[in-house]
Amino acid sequence: MSKGETIVGLDIGTTKICAIIGEMDEDRMEIIGVGTAPSHGLKKGVVVNIDSTIKSVENAISEAELMAGVEVSSVYAGIAGSHIKGINSHGVIAISRGREVTSADMERVIDAAKAVSIPLDREIIHVLPQQFIIDGQDGIKEPIGMSGTRLEVEIHIVTGAVTSAQNIVKCVNRSGLEVDDLVLEPLAASYAVLTEDEKDLGVVLVDIGGGTTDIGIFIDGSIWHTSVLSIGGDNVTKDISVGLRTPVVDAEKIKINYGCATPSLVKDDEMIEIPSVGERRSKTLPRQVLSEIIEPRMEEIFSLINQEIRMTGYENIIASGIVLTGGAAMLKGSAELAEKIFDLPVRIGVPKGVAGLVDVINSPVYATGVGLVLYGMKNRLDGKKTRSVGGNVFKKVSDKMKDWFSDFF
Numbered sequence: 001m002s003k004g005e006t007i008v009g010l011d012i013g014t015t016k017i018c019a020i021i022g023e024m025d026e027d028r029m030e031i032i033g034v035g036t037a038p039s040h041g042l043k044k045g046v047v048v049n050i051d052s053t054i055k056s057v058e059n060a061i062s063e064a065e066l067m068a069g070v071e072v073s074s075v076y077a078g079i080a081g082s083h084i085k086g087i088n089s090h091g092v093i094a095i096s097r098g099r100e101v102t103s104a105d106m107e108r109v110i111d112a113a114k115a116v117s118i119p120l121d122r123e124i125i126h127v128l129p130q131q132f133i134i135d136g137q138d139g140i141k142e143p144i145g146m147s148g149t150r151l152e153v154e155i156h157i158v159t160g161a162v163t164s165a166q167n168i169v170k171c172v173n174r175s176g177l178e179v180d181d182l183v184l185e186p187l188a189a190s191y192a193v194l195t196e197d198e199k200d201l202g203v204v205l206v207d208i209g210g211g212t213t214d215i216g217i218f219i220d221g222s223i224w225h226t227s228v229l230s231i232g233g234d235n236v237t238k239d240i241s242v243g244l245r246t247p248v249v250d251a252e253k254i255k256i257n258y259g260c261a262t263p264s265l266v267k268d269d270e271m272i273e274i275p276s277v278g279e280r281r282s283k284t285l286p287r288q289v290l291s292e293i294i295e296p297r298m299e300e301i302f303s304l305i306n307q308e309i310r311m312t313g314y315e316n317i318i319a320s321g322i323v324l325t326g327g328a329a330m331l332k333g334s335a336e337l338a339e340k341i342f343d344l345p346v347r348i349g350v351p352k353g354v355a356g357l358v359d360v361i362n363s364p365v366y367a368t369g370v371g372l373v374l375y376g377m378k379n380r381l382d383g384k385k386t387r388s389v390g391g392n393v394f395k396k397v398s399d400k401m402k403d404w405f406s407d408f409f
Helices: 050-068 103-114 162-174 185-193 196-201 233-244 248-258 287-312 334-342 364-381 393-402
Strands: 006-012 016-025 028-038 074-079 085-094 122-134 137-140 150-161 178-184 203-208 213-219 222-229 271-274 283-286 321-325 346-348 354-356
Touching (some): 006 364, 103 150, 185 203, 233 287, 354 364
Antiparallel strands (some): 122 150
């Protein structure tokens, strides 16, 4: 990867579309352009209106291009939605002649682990190695050159609906851009907000967006569980709209400006103005009332996440606790409420490890966008060739297997 080369991350979300332009500067990534646009063509992370999505993508890219002073031709696009499923798999082979692990052995054992039954309407998005095992010795990250007779691998396979992925690619292509790769959004966000120590000790990344909540569990430096829940910040906004009898647009502004997930953090005498529906006059209510509407929904979101974590059986080995990111993580009192529900340490994750427009992207909202840029940088530094994704979006899977290790190690 040459100095001055640009990488673009495109976070296609339910409530907003965010474009982040990064430029390689020596051995670090400098953010030079940020663009956001309201998202009108998605529902719960899935495209439901192609024309509206195209317009939103074009607006976000144009704003980022204007700020950066460069033209964009390709992007790393994020993918999420309730259709995303993650499974763990195990493969084993006999090490070929010479009793020394080669790259060909690694490909064979990955192929063996990848041989799982997947429905025809689904395809593989990521194959993420967790660890290799040689003759019973586990915890090996890089087995090439090691001696043995039996090679095993444990991998995490992320699958998605073919049609949902194709629609994202179609929207980006019709915006005049190519797709370098589709990246699972919680995986991308992990590059921006998690530290290596957290991933080694065990951590849960929770990205609460507008329409979905993305969950990624990392243990021993690798990802072991991914899932997407069809609930997010939009549910909180709708509760406010109904509870305070105010338009959804105004409810979103009220949530951002005055929302609090923990009523005890709100002063009793604090009042806020609430716009009414139609021609009616606005009214003034205690901020405490708003907080009491938000708290039950956020409790429900955190309880569903906690239930998901317990279903995996990993709840006792996530020593680093929970990292919250995404738009809903900006709600005051979210971390305090989450600590009560999870009974674990909780922190708010903001993008790290980049230079440039740090003050602009210093928010959980930009975690996925910045993570996509860092993901792209790592791929190129590792020598992974950029591919244009189009037509049959998953035709690239066989190519991806050849350089699988650059997806995570």
